[in-house]
Amino acid sequence: xxxxxxRELILETxxxxxxxxxxxxxxxxxxxxMPSLSLGTVYRNLALLSELGMIGKLEASGDHSVHYDGRxxxxxxxxxTKCGSIxxxxxxxxxxxxxxxxxxxxxxxxxxxxxxxxxxxxxAAHAKSES
Amino acid sequence: xxxxxxRELILETxxxxxxxxxxxxxxxxxxxxMPSLSLGTVYRNLALLSELGMIGKLEASGDHSVHYDGRxxxxxxxxxTKCGSIxxxxxxxxxxxxxxxxxxxxxxxxxxxxxxxxxxxxxAAHAKSES
DNA sequence: ATAGCTGCAAAATGTTTGCGCGAAA
DNA sequence: TTTCGCGCAAACATTTTGCAGCTAT
Numbered sequence: 001x002x003x004x005x006x007r008e009l010i011l012e013t014x015x016x017x018x019x020x021x022x023x024x025x026x027x028x029x030x031x032x033x034m035p036s037l038s039l040g041t042v043y044r045n046l047a048l049l050s051e052l053g054m055i056g057k058l059e060a061s062g063d064h065s066v067h068y069d070g071r072x073x074x075x076x077x078x079x080x081t082k083c084g085s086i087x088x089x090x091x092x093x094x095x096x097x098x099x100x101x102x103x104x105x106x107x108x109x110x111x112x113x114x115x116x117x118x119x120x121x122x123x124a125a126h127a128k129s130e131s
Numbered sequence: 132x133x134x135x136x137x138r139e140l141i142l143e144t145x146x147x148x149x150x151x152x153x154x155x156x157x158x159x160x161x162x163x164x165m166p167s168l169s170l171g172t173v174y175r176n177l178a179l180l181s182e183l184g185m186i187g188k189l190e191a192s193g194d195h196s197v198h199y200d201g202r203x204x205x206x207x208x209x210x211x212t213k214c215g216s217i218x219x220x221x222x223x224x225x226x227x228x229x230x231x232x233x234x235x236x237x238x239x240x241x242x243x244x245x246x247x248x249x250x251x252x253x254x255a256a257h258a259k260s261e262s
Numbered sequence: 263a264t265a266g267c268t269g270c271a272a273a274a275t276g277t278t279t280g281c282g283c284g285a286a287a
Numbered sequence: 288t289t290t291c292g293c294g295c296a297a298a299c300a301t302t303t304t305g306c307a308g309c310t311a312t
Contacts, residue, residue: 002266002311023302038269043302045267060190060244064277065301078238089232093224098247101220106252107209113191115244116229121237133286133291154277169294174277176292195302196276 001048009034010045014055015070020077020086022065060115061086074112080120082127087120132179140165141176145186146201151208151217153196191246192217205243211251213258218251 013030014021021029027042046068050057056069061079067086074094078087091114098109119127144161145152152160158173177199181188187200192210198217205225209218222245229240250258 004267004311006268024300036269040270040303041268044304047303058191059193060246062190078232078236078240080238081241087236087238089236089238091228091231093228097222097224100222101209101247105209105218105220106255107211107218107220107247108250108255109209109247110212110249111247113244113246113248115191116232116238116240116242117244118241119239124237124239135286135292137293167294171278171295172293175279178278 004045006034006037006041007045007049009037010042011049011054014049014068017070020058020061020067020069022067024065026068058086058113058115060113062117076112076114076116078120079115079117080123081117082119082123085120085122089116137165137168137172138176138180140168141173142180142185145180145199148201151189151192151198151200153198155196157199189217189244189246191244193248207243207245207247209251210246210248211254212248213250213254216251216253220247 009030010026013026013033017025017029019025023039023042023046026046027037027039030042031037046055049055050068053072056072058067058069058077061067061084062081063084069088071088076089076091076094078089079085094112094114101107101109140161141157144157144164148156148160150156154170154173154177157177158168158170161173162168177186177197180186181199184203187203189198189200189208192198192215193212194215200219202219207220207222207225209220210216225243225245232238232240
């Protein structure tokens with residue numbers, strides 16, 4: 001893979017964002033630093049980086065676009081269906097699951113997408129104070 | 132909610148399909164039985180049925196469309212990245228997770244999307260016999 | 263020198279929506 | 288008879304792609 005300033009910027013932008021940004025969000029933030037950047041380039045690099053496992057990908061956010069994650073280790077996500085926030089969470093029981101699945105079904109797990117949907121603490125508090 | 136023959140047919144079609152069909156697949160199967168059926172109606176009813184919890188929804192299939200599931204109880208999915216097959220699996224450790232999450236973070240889990248991606252038994256066997 | 267990446271714009275894909283008609287209550 | 292759902296087609300949002308020029312190696 002050849003180096004490109006665009007790819008470096010895109011990767012940097014994802015890593016610095018805490019919100020699990022979409023392609024569009026990554027584009028508009030990165031474009032501030034490199035106004036010539038094009039959206040097609042963002043998409044091409046997101047595909048590349050996530051294929052290489054350098055960034056994470058979250059398809060099940062519930063809005064209609066893919067979100068990206070600067071972390072590339074295995075972890076889970078909490079998606080609030082009220083405010084749309086996405087947060088990381090570690091679930092220690094998970095590593096054991098893969099081998100259990102392999103034993104039971106012969107399916108070889110190489111990656112997860114584990115999303116728990118519901119109401120985040122902030123939205124729950126907000127709802128309570130309203131009632 | 133008012134009864135409609137279309138909705139009944141759509142629900143029936145999903146329940147009879149073992150493959151976790153997409154809207155397009157549901158449409159073309161159902162259209163065989165009701166040629167006047169329109170794709171917009173399929174989408175409207177899928178939104179309705181999954182909002183009511185009568186069918187399941189799978190966003191993280193890896194192809195670029197939403198898949199639906201005749202089962203509406205909580206279970207997990209195995210998505211083969213080689214052949215695209217989607218299969219159900221029960222993971223008994225999961226019910227405990229929700230309360231653990233709530234205790235740790237205050238997040239109230241109302242639904243899951245738990246997808247394990249990798250190579251299914253059939254594709255693994257196929258790869259082995261080729262090498 | 264050349265392979266690969268970019269910007270641009272057009273196209274493709276999957277999904278949603280407005281409207282006027284027909285069917286259920 | 289009134290309300291809701293339907294079929295149709297247009298609109299929409301997101302993502303992908305072809306091309307010609309530029310950049311890293």
